[in-house]
Amino acid sequence: MTGTARTMRTQLAAGGPAAWRSVDLVTIAILGVALGVAFWGWDLLLYPAVSAALNTVFPPLASLTLGVWVLPAVVGGLVVRRPGAALLCEIVAATVEALLGNQWGLNVMISGTLQALGVEIILAVFLWRGFRVWVAMLAGTLSAALELCCWEWWVYQGEYTLGMKLVALGCAVVSCIAISGLGGWALVRAMAATGALNAFPAGREHLARRG
Numbered sequence: 001m002t003g004t005a006r007t008m009r010t011q012l013a014a015g016g017p018a019a020w021r022s023v024d025l026v027t028i029a030i031l032g033v034a035l036g037v038a039f040w041g042w043d044l045l046l047y048p049a050v051s052a053a054l055n056t057v058f059p060p061l062a063s064l065t066l067g068v069w070v071l072p073a074v075v076g077g078l079v080v081r082r083p084g085a086a087l088l089c090e091i092v093a094a095t096v097e098a099l100l101g102n103q104w105g106l107n108v109m110i111s112g113t114l115q116a117l118g119v120e121i122i123l124a125v126f127l128w129r130g131f132r133v134w135v136a137m138l139a140g141t142l143s144a145a146l147e148l149c150c151w152e153w154w155v156y157q158g159e160y161t162l163g164m165k166l167v168a169l170g171c172a173v174v175s176c177i178a179i180s181g182l183g184g185w186a187l188v189r190a191m192a193a194t195g196a197l198n199a200f201p202a203g204r205e206h207l208a209r210r211g
Contacts, residue, residue, distance in 0.1 A: 017082050017128040023199050024080045032089045035072040036096025043102045060168035067179025070143045073116040074136055074184030077123050079200055090116035114151055118143030136185040140176030148172050
């Protein structure tokens with residue numbers, strides 16, 4: 001069983017990383033739309049209160065919410081396991097979020113791209129073969145770094161001191177490790193347990209663990 005599980009963890013997606021299938025595209029679209037709608041609900045119902053509370057304590061703490069928005073990239077990358085899967089899933093989610101309405105407008109497309117690039121880079125480093133939980137956590141870490149250092153420091157946190165920016169970066173990293181890294185990995189495992197991912201390596205890994 002150990003040997004089988006190891007094989008499942010390290011195998012490529014069917015046909016190799018570049019061999020996109022119709023089921024891959026459909027799954028990415030479904031995940032992106034579902035998470036985009038979830039973003040909209042989060043933006044409307046929860047984020048304002050959570051952000052206001054964190055800002056009251058110390059403004060950089062608001063970056064503890066970032067991990068929510070990185071979930072599509074991590075989940076899409078872990079499920080489909082092909083170059084561009086994380087980026088495509090994140091862009092679909094950001095597009096849905098923008099169309100439904102949010103306080104940042106089309107800026108979410110820029111944020112989504114940067115966040116997804118962090119995931120894509122980490123998965124590429126492992127040649128789309130490494131999908132353990134710590135890889136998902138690394139992906140979240142790089143996503144947070146790109147989002148904060150390349151975008152939020154200059155667009156939303158321009159008045160912060162360097163110390164405040166570094167605190168915000170640390171909070172973003174913690175959030176992305178916990179919510180998008182650990183949370184995204186757990187979500188993929190939960191979906192695999194339902195049988196919904198049997199056409200993907202994550203589903204076959206679940207079957208191997210059960211066997």
